[in-house]
Amino acid sequence: MTSVDEPAPTNGRIRDAARTQAEILDVATQEFARAGYDGARVDEIAARTRTTKRMIYYYFGGKEQLFTAVLERAYGVIREAEQRLDVEHLDPVAAIRRLAELTFDHHEQHPDFIRLVSIENIHGAEHIAASEKLGRIGSPALEVIRRILAAGQESGLFTADVDAVDLHAMISSFCFFRVANRATFGALFGRDLVDPAQREHYRAMLGDMVIAYLTAERAAG
């Protein structure tokens, strides 16, 4: 077929370990997010890759470890976004609002991440437990929240004596629910929480809620 002294009958087969692994992770992320852990098909992931199923086992070991790798990368992305956050120059109220908006935006822009986290919760966070990377992450956002809260409380602006982890939970819950429960909420109440036309509405609602909570006048204990 191919003449003898042509460049190479390489048959399109190019070797690039890093690219192959990244491609597997990309496709696996979509497939796991689409169908859940048990619903995802290793064969389907392989088929949508330029490589074969053999490579998934070669690089990742198995379906379980592949899902763990997918989770690790997804959490890495949000951790990076949080690290890029710069609110030191803002007053506490503006800083908290900015932080909440970052979470809001990230969740909205990464529905696959939300789905992966939901899936991981169905499975009792066993992959996080099995991952060395994920064990010692400790969201950079937490440190930021801690500093803002301290400043706000010291200045008397913030009346609530929340702790950083709880405030993070409060912010996350709103952002997470909006994306994670979009389908059932839409089906039951006929309202699309991720409707682009309502985006600013909900973004403001989140900020208003958090600020109101932090600055509310408390009844004396």
Place this chain on the structure above:
Amino acid sequence: MTSVDEPAPTNGRIRDAARTQAEILDVATQEFARAGYDGARVDEIAARTRTTKRMIYYYFGGKEQLFTAVLERAYGVIREAEQRLDVEHLDPVAAIRRLAELTFDHHEQHPDFIRLVSIENIHGAEHIAASEKLGRIGSPALEVIRRILAAGQESGLFTADVDAVDLHAMISSFCFFRVANRATFGALFGRDLVDPAQREHYRAMLGDMVIAYLTAERAAG
């Protein structure tokens, strides 16, 4: 063992359609909540029932319809709880807090329901869409919220002009996240959001948050 002229050598085989169906639904609820839709095993459900797999197909048609039936019943339970809610005699602030606490309590007491909803969201709410019952539910809580909001806004107590569906989303998000994301949140931040010792803390936090949002002094638009 059994003497000859005793009632009947019925071999333990008792016929009770309603009981059989209810038992299948109970076990199926647990199994789906445990493992997700695709992770759940029809054989496992049958094994943990006093009947056989045959009966699952006889009464429900298939795995898909069984899951739909499980969802319908789970939503029915929360709808009933909402209907028992009586807050007409309370002032708007107390009424909203009571309503939020009902949601908080129900979510905490029904983690299986939360998991089912998470699973249904992974699957794009396709079973809700396929269910006639679930199509026209429209949470009774919504009507209650509507009335409380109207009273609160009319009296000037509530400054926020939220609508009932959005407020319901806000309350639900906190309650839902706390239960649904318990595993990953605990694994990543070392804090158990469903720790009984912290129950009152979070319950109060939810109420404070919602009331603060509704009664906050708004900056003039």
Place this chain on the structure above:
DNA sequence: TAGCTAACGTACTGGTTCGTACATTAGCTA
């Protein structure tokens, strides 16, 4: 350029799992 190894492909298998064909019986009704 010989040779080595990481990177890749093919073809298969063993176990699992949803669903069903076929047989049976409890318990009501005429």
Place this chain on the structure above:
DNA sequence: TAGCTAATGTACGAACCAGTACGTTAGCTA
């Protein structure tokens, strides 16, 4: 009490799917 039917049980099949045994080659290195 004969007979009918809803309700139940058993055994099996066909498809699917995670994982692997075995073979091949690109491209670097001595």
